[in-house]
Amino acid sequence: MNFGLLGFGIEGWGDEMLRGAVMTLLVSMAAYGLGILLGILGTFLKLSRFFICRLLADIYTTIVRGIPELLIIYLVFFGGGIMLARINALVFGGSGFINLPVFVTGMTCIGFSSGAYSAEVIRGAVLAVPKGQIEAAKAIGMTPFTIFKRVLGPQTARLALPGMGNVWQLTLKHTSLISVIGLVEIMRQSAVASGSTREPFTFYAIGGLLYLGITSISNRGFSRAEKWAAKGVRSE
Amino acid sequence: MKKLLISVIAALFVISIAFTASAGQYDKITIATEGAFAPWNFTDSSGQLDGFEIELAKDLCKRMGVEYKMVPQAWDGIIPSLQAGKYDAIMAAMSITEKRKNAVLFSRYYAATPSIFIVLKNNGFDDLKTDVDAITLDQVSPEEEAAMSVLSDTFGGKTIGVQAATIQERFLQQYLGKSVEIKSYDTQENLELDLQSGRIDAALGAMSYWVPRLNDEKGKDFNMVGPGMTKGPFGEGVGVAVRQSDTELAAMFSKAINEAIADGTLSKLAIKWFTFDASAKE
Amino acid sequence: MKFDVMKESFPQLIGGVPETLLLVIFSLCIGFILAVIFAQLRLSKNRFWSWFAGSYIYIFRSTPLLVQIYLIYYGSGQFRIFLQELGLWTFFREAWFCAIMALSLNTGAYTAEIIRGGIQSVSWGEIEAGKAIGMKPLTLFRRIIFPVAIRQALPGYGNEIILIVKSSSLASTITILEITGIAKKIIAATYAPIEVFIIAGSLYLVMNFIVTRIIEFTEHKLNPQFYR
Incomplete structure (x- = not known):
């Protein structure tokens, strides 16, 4: 092993690996954010009165739970542009091609899968809020929005926090798959560096350590947040 | 809830319109390269694209008077x-092949390079000899036939590595598919890692890639063996690929390549990057 | 839609199913043995072994499987001479071996946590009762801890099986031609990504549907008191 390879600057790969880590973080956060949005939407659909909404949500979670993320990434990556172009021609009558950057493609795929797991977590949290509280809120005349803001929202957020921590870990790990379509994050950078230096073990090990570091730090963040959110909760 | 839904949908529409590229005009184009096939195109340690095609693209686009951007793209998804x-x-x-012509439109070719087998030194293949140095697969002479059987x-019974979805993979499937085990790799980097580690006995690749590689520190353990092979499944040289509807763009590229051949730019670039002149003539 | 491509690629993709299944079954079996061992170590009173098992579980759960696969497959090439001297290179030379090793170690770490949760769910009273009537540790494990723990752990383990079926697709990144690998190959030849992936995706869905059913069936069998 040659530790000079890990230096910063032109000769070393240290700064490139760190840049890869920043890209991993960015795409993970973007995908996680999208996942939360989809998760909330999915929860509404799953708890909806209408059969068709529940069916839609079920199809969504079944696909994500049953089909490999790698396959979904390939599908959206290779087929996404074609599909969007068709929609564009159909809806807007345009003939232009639609250009999605790799970042957006990757974020969408991972966010899509993250959303299904988020939906399960958020739904569980919503159902865990005692029904009596909502009835009580209705009884004193709160509007649905106020109920959400004062009763359902804060408690759901607290109850969902541990599960959402797991979803974050999952999302972070799944972003490594975006490397196969060329986004230069930790994995892709490790591949480029190990091809160029002929030291694959060194660079994949560093890649692994970077993931380990991000996970450990975010673990700590989530357990702090959980403690903070549980401040007002009486423990038996 | 309804408001939320409407605003989400509205946002999606805005995004999709924002990503819609304007069609028809070629004043601003995006060119894809693999970024992992030195010296044709590669990514240096600062993350910048560099290589023969990077410089050639710059020159051609200047001649065409268009603004351009180069993006790296994994090889096996490059046509879809x-x-x-x-x-x-x-x-x-x-490389321009009949099969690829069904999917994309090519400009005229700008470089041509034979394919050749690469082996690890001292691995039992060093004294492989054939009577001919070159085989043209569209017209096979008896001597070439003998070399093929060698x-x-x-x-x-050996394992031969090759990059997935390349002319070399196609050749192996057609000509040696029954007798050798073919292993296909996503990238040249991974192929080389496995050649170095001995997981594969030989690799089949482009001479333009391997000649500079073997002179380099990274290629010191490798050797080229056997004749250089061209034509047939190996196609008619390397060209710029565009969508089949973009006939005008292909013509623009062809014209620019002709100009670059005429004033010697192309051959100068080829010698700079390949150490031998692999550029298109006539 | 190019239906002729779909029709042509269907038998080819079906041809990848045995490869996927073998990867999954081998990894699950080896991973389960690893998991039982590491769950015991994790719960052991010896601090070193508990720490050792804990680190293994933490590292494999906190890094992407893709890193683990590449580290074992391409990474081992860096130590070829050393591995040859140990006589291990014949194994590491095979992509198959590396894929199964990575998948087994990965599922081993996740499953160890699932088993640990199961074992911890066994109440002290049951164990004490077993001890009181003079059961040996092995009998205690076989008759009391294991049956209770497995019921507790089964739903979680079912999810893990599905995850491994999905994860086996990553073997395609190290030249193994299972369903996803074949799908990629067909796309390179036909340039029809959507059609090919619809079929490949359905194959995974069907496999996971069967897995879900088997798990549900086993849950019924193990908990007859809850179902009539």
Whole structure:
């Protein structure tokens, strides 16, 4: 092993690996954010009165739970542009091609899968809020929005926090798959560096350590947040 | 809830319109390359694209008077993504073959390079000899026929690595598919890692890639063996690929390549990057 | 839609199913043995072994499987001479071996946590009762801890099986031609990504549907008191 390879600057790969880590973080956060949005939407659909909404949500979670993320990434990556172009021609009558950057493609795929797991977590949290509280809120005349803001929202957020921590870990790990379509994050950078230096073990090990570091730090963040959110909760 | 839904949908519409590229005009194009096939195209340690095709693209686009952007793209998705509209052209050491012509439109060729077997030194293949140095697969002479059978005898029962979806993979499937085990790799980097580690007995690749590689520190353990092979499944040289609807763009590229051949730029670039002149003549 | 491509690629993709299944079954079996061992170590009173098992579980759960696969497959090439001297290179030379090793170690770490949760769910009273009537540790494990723990752990383990079926697709990144690998190959030849992936995706869905059913069936069998 040659530790000079890990230096910063032109000769070393240290700064490139760190840049890869920043890209991993960015795409993970973007995908996680999208996942939360989809998760909330999915929860509404799953708890909806209408059969068709529940069916839609079920199809969504079944696909994500049953089909490999790698396959979904390939599908959206290779087929996404074609599909969007068709929609564009159909809806807007345009003939232009639609250009999605790799970042957006990757974020969408991972966010899509993250959303299904988020939906399960958020739904569980919503159902865990005692029904009596909502009835009580209705009884004193709160509007649905106020109920959400004062009763359902804060408690759901607290109850969902541990599960959402797991979803974050999952999302972070799944972003490594975006490397196969060329986004230069930790994995892709490790591949480029190990091809160029002929030291694959060194660079994949560093890649692994970077993931380990991000996970450990975010673990700590989530357990702090959980403690903070549980401040007002009486423990038996 | 309804408001939320409407605003989400509205946002999606705005995003999709924002990503809609303007069609028809070629004043601003995006060119894809692999970024992992030195010296044709590669990514240096600062993350910048560099290589023969990177410099050639700059020169051609200047001649065409268009603004351009180069993006790296994994090889095995490079044609579907062109069709999907991720970019407008490919310059990634892509050989012009009949099969690819069904999917994309090529400019005239700008470089041509034979394919050759690469082995690890001292691994039992160093004294592989054939009577000819070159084989043209569209017209096979008896001597070339003999050389081919030497190759298939030598590599029979061995594992040969090749990059996925390349002309070399196609050749192996057609000519040696029954006698050798073919292993296909996503990238040249991974192929070399496995050649170095001995997981594969030989690799089949482009001479333009391997000649500079063998002179380099990274290629010191490798050797080229057997004749250089061209034509037939190996195609008619390397060209710029565009979507089949973009006939005008292909013509623009062809014209610019002709100009670059005429004033010697192309041959100068080829010698700079390949150490031998692999550029198109006439 | 190019239906002729779909029709042509269907038998080819079906041809990848045995490869996927073998990867999954081998990894699950080896991973389960690893998991039982590491769950015991994790719960052991010896601090070193508990720490050792804990680190293994933490590292494999906190890094992407893709890193683990590449580290074992391409990474081992860096130590070829050393591995040859140990006589291990014949194994590491095979992509198959590396894929199964990575998948087994990965599922081993996740499953160890699932088993640990199961074992911890066994109440002290049951164990004490077993001890009181003079059961040996092995009998205690076989008759009391294991049956209770497995019921507790089964739903979680079912999810893990599905995850491994999905994860086996990553073997395609190290030249193994299972369903996803074949799908990629067909795309390179036909340039029809959507059609090919619809079929490949359905194959995974069907496999996971069967897995879900088997798990549900086993849950019924193990908990007859809850179902009539």
